Amino acid sequence: MNAEIISVGTELLLGEILNTDAQFLATQLSELGINVYYQTVVGDNRQRLKNAVKTALERSDIVIASGGLGPTPDDLTKEVIAEEMNKELILDEDSLKRMLKYLQLKNLDTVKCNRKQAMLPKDCTILPNDCGTAPGCIIEENGKIAVMLPGPPHELECMYLNYVKQYLMKKSECIFYSENLKLFGIGESKVAEILYDYMENNENPTVAPYAEAVGVRLRITAKCKTEEEGKKIIEPVKADIMQKVGEYVYTDTGSSLPYTVVHMLIEKNLTISAAESCTGGMFAKMITDISGSSAILNESYITYANKAKTKLLGVKPETLKQFGAVSEQTAFEMAEGLYKKTGADVCVAFTGIAGPDGGTEEKPVGLVFVGVCVKGTTEVKKLQIYGSRDRVRNAACLEVFDIIRKKINN
């Protein structure tokens, strides 16, 4: 079974937004063992959309369209696909009610054109939009399937995962079952070198490394009939890979490094607090991104200015004067001071130069000192990170998560 993705939107043709929807759908379909042979992007133009839909329905079993379900006259996806598949559009009262309720809750004005969004193809499967207004739908006709999803990424992802995935799984003959090992502290090329044989010669399961923003993900994929069979195919290969690079692996659940560490802390019943200078709240945000983190984080501090480091953490003015705010000594006193103030089991401190300005020859952009105090014992690590402000801050946070992981694992 094969599928084609049609992304509808003039903003894509103009390059104003990246086509993340197509990537999301492609990844999801590939996991289900559904081959995607073509992706097409077309604008909000009736004739050209019609051409794209016609071509896609001729050459593909499943057509997944994203975008063009909005309330404005240039939103044409449903109209065009329904026409190509000989379905009329009729008002779905339930979808209209749902939408009006959503708009009311959000205190947004309802406008006449919202009604257009509740016009759906006759006999279609309606896909409720749990994260926005426009409902999606699925038409099946003459052995062809057309799935219509909204364009905004969070709406599309939410609708796909809640409704479309189940639907497609039932249609697929074989599945691809994947497990992911996530590594930190080793490069993609090094992983590839160590696991060269697997990557070159293995057919089932296949092994492939992917460089992530920070760290490496190793995907092991089995072609199988059931998840259980997939697990059996993967098991011995995974065990051998763990022998070879296990020390760098922080999870096999697909979870992020922060998620892994937050859950280790919850399990071990350890509290955490941070004193952030250059990361400015990013570390605390990464912890509180995770539901349940209130069990381990009571309070946390952003001490951006020197005087805040002294006022809140007791960093000595002499230390700041002699060594500077970005120094091993300051990081040490920040972590120690935080421990005195909060008594948290794990106290971490960040001070560095996030850039793009503020670097000197002696202390260049990307220099970050991190202090980690576990149950009263503090160690400072010096990092030199390359890249944008965002990358420097992000990598500093992840390094600290990895330090914590190693420290509390022992």
Added chain:
Amino acid sequence: MNAEIISVGTELLLGEILNTDAQFLATQLSELGINVYYQTVVGDNRQRLKNAVKTALERSDIVIASGGLGPTPDDLTKEVIAEEMNKELILDEDSLKRMLKYLQLKNLDTVKCNRKQAMLPKDCTILPNDCGTAPGCIIEENGKIAVMLPGPPHELECMYLNYVKQYLMKKSECIFYSENLKLFGIGESKVAEILYDYMENNENPTVAPYAEAVGVRLRITAKCKTEEEGKKIIEPVKADIMQKVGEYVYTDTGSSLPYTVVHMLIEKNLTISAAESCTGGMFAKMITDISGSSAILNESYITYANKAKTKLLGVKPETLKQFGAVSEQTAFEMAEGLYKKTGADVCVAFTGIAGPDGGTEEKPVGLVFVGVCVKGTTEVKKLQIYGSRDRVRNAACLEVFDIIRKKINN
């Protein structure tokens, strides 16, 4: 003149990488006034690539292909396009020499198959690769133009900017000049309703609204010969739109809402501090994402636990007991307490239920109280946000940025 982009690569169809090449090319072509009506993604498969090229050459004046110029047997772009345009491939000695030199400089092994990369269509314009091995090329035949570029983004961008842009500028008659207004606090449908006439009937400039993750962007685009002419065409339309929806417009520079507000604070020399419960550092992170924010942020607090709200901000235990942590009263005391503690000109407080757990009927997920204290005067606003944990937190932060914008603008 119109163009079509064909991105070649199975990794795109599998969703392993994002199609940033297509976005780059789309933006560049749009700046030159070349309409892109279709983008196609196709894998490293001869027949399907052939179909895509054939279709593109039929319906478009210019076909720009990226990817598939590598040394391996599944790199087929040149072969397929040359065949479709009746050109044979011949070895280009200069390109081969250039490539061998590049490989030598980078200490990379030369392999036999690199020779394949120097095979180029007869009579083509050769595009040297200043950042890698594979040369690109342009074929002109029967009024159609085919441009072939390498897939790795830095090679593609480098080759486009160094050689292709000049070539295409000579072919193009006009350019598109755009200005963007960014709005907050109004939905896309409402904007569309107010500006219906512009969207339906305007040809030059065109007006189009785009829903962003939070907020709306309104693009005004003029077709013109020069940027100056474009500005003149846009000016009266922009002025009229500002009359109609100006109160929601936070910028016409394309900047984000946090960036806009941080720079307003810097300009007005106002300091800011936050007391974050449900947002857990996200608001401070959004401020410190912006280089230069150290001028306005000295310290900030994450008071996740009730006892932290009392310890650090002086929220009364009775208030927490009587009204709960997520209440108007707690938000008020948090903002007031923060002002007493820090004396910052703008003190903001967040308390809410980010979800997915922790909601009740009375206090559902997405309920957030935000307190904003400007120079000692505090107001609390109740928000009800729908969506994921991330969306709730993000939207709460952006609402507060917008409140600050309005308050300090007056």
